[in-house]
Amino acid sequence: MGEPNQVVDKILSLIEMFGLTRYVAHIDVGGPAHKDLMKAIELYGTKVVPEIRKSLKQQ
Known part of the structure; x- marks a missing residue:
């Protein structure tokens, strides 16, 4: 799906x-x-998931 930051953006x-x-x-x-x-x-567990959790808590 891409680099971790790209995956985060796509999922969000x-x-x-x-x-x-x-x-x-x-x-x-x-x-x-x-x-x-x-x-x-x-990468999914260490880079993607933590960023998504962080972003969702800010909403």
Whole structure:
């Protein structure tokens, strides 16, 4: 989906546009190499989710 900051922006846009109260991430487990998949999960948990939580608390 992009760099962590791009992913944050995309998710926040979807939340605002559709009034979402939940977001479920889907990661392709069949395509990327294992190390790339693990890196994506790590970035999602350490960079994306904290920024989204921070942004939602400010609203």
